[in-house]
Amino acid sequence: MSSADLRVIPLHALFKGSRWRVEAMRSYSVDQLIWFTRGQGRLTVGGLTRGYGAHNAVYIPAGTMHSFELTANVFGTAVFMAPDHDLPFPDHPCHLRIRDAADQAELTLILDNLQREVEGDHPARLRAAGYHAGLLTVWLERQMLNHEDALAEKTAARRLARRYSDMVEQRFHLHESVSDYAAQLGVTPTHLTRVCKESCGRTASDFLADRKIAEAQRLLADTRMPIKKIAEGLGFASAAYFTRAFQTRAGNTPMNFRKSSNIKAQNGTVKVS
Template identity: 70%
Template sequence: MPGTDLRIIPLPTLFKGGKWRVEAMRSYSVDQLIWVTRGQGRLTVGGVTRGFGAHNAVFIPAHTTHSFEAAAGVFGMAVFLPADLGLNLPSTPCHLRIREAQDQNELSIVLDNLLREAESDRPARQTAMQNHAGLLAVWLERQRMEHEDSLAPTTAARRLVRRYAELVERDFHSPASVSDYAGQLGVTSTHLTRVCKQTCGKTASQFLADRKIAEARRLLADTGLPVKQIAKGLGFNSPAYFTRAFQGHTGATPLGFRKSVV
């Protein structure tokens, strides 16, 4: 049935499972809307890092690299919106600060109704959720017309890093290096590193390593794949090189990390 992957999850639940899961450089196969009602932190979406706080809405399209650094006490909701709902959703990420109480209340009502249906076993539950999701898309479209998007690619640096983030998300399983990505983008590695540092506080190589290691952690924690297979699947030349890179990034060996999260 269309829309069966439509989910709404409280942020504290989404952030469970350890700090590494919260801050992992990851992506999802469906669109995501995050509504923060309390607390603050920092987010990196598509290579741009910004602070977030209460009454912030963040839309993250499917397959967009992102991470969160959330302080204790962050609360809100995350809605996962599959493509088969046919909603008119943005193709690029956005981060909106919603200051009007009426706009805040409108979204809260839609999310409350979505959550109520998600937790019920009422007849036509799925249809009701899809209709509420449609109202959510309308709300987002209106807010994008009325509010400044703090993730907007308003500079050449942001546009370059967003494109780099898209390439990394597409190809991080390969052995491609920063030089390879820079070549595809028509710039030098030095320039790419400089603009990455400017927009998200990481060098280009750190950004690439973060994405690879985040995926390695996920595979180690959530699957039984051998370390050798994980290393090969992430483009490392050898299991030994993967182990050194993983330990340098996390402080633990791959097997040590796997044992710690079992």
């Protein structure tokens, strides 16, 4: 583990100059834990939308589709683990509302110690950071055993929404419709849409389109890939159709979005892949 692998980032730094990076439907290639200490909003993880508030801890495994509202009134910390870590984090997302003051203080202390070691220059700091990250897994495991308000798949509808979310994450770049996804899941498009609407407040087609546009935003902001290639890579029939779809959902053309993102990047936006 190196200091560049494990990152501890204040929440406000995640959307500095570029709010779409957290509000867009996307996934990261690393496990993350978010600790909200002030403010409130809504988050969508694995096809399920819930409200969050102060003293909420949310764990999101790598490759899990998610998005969350983040305003200037929301404070907290995000931890992004190393891609190759071998720590025993859960293999499914969870959302914990931590009401006990001692448990809140314990997590805050772990995160403070972890950040100090990652960003500091003390001897053996990387080994120490690994130990503190290990304590983070212990804290999370204990809280999951003691709380029933995790993002559990307690109903058939939630399980279907999660399966659809996982499938979209794996296949959103292909030229497949909601009907194609529904057929693979063994349900009708109408049923899939109804389940998505109940679980995350958006239709199945909106869910799929949001993921495609979020990936387009990432590619436009973080790469020099030609717009035509981006459109082809995301399964759009033509660059013109991609431009219309992008402008409808992002409120800007792909070219103008790229120019704007390049300007904002110069102001120090934090990137997490």
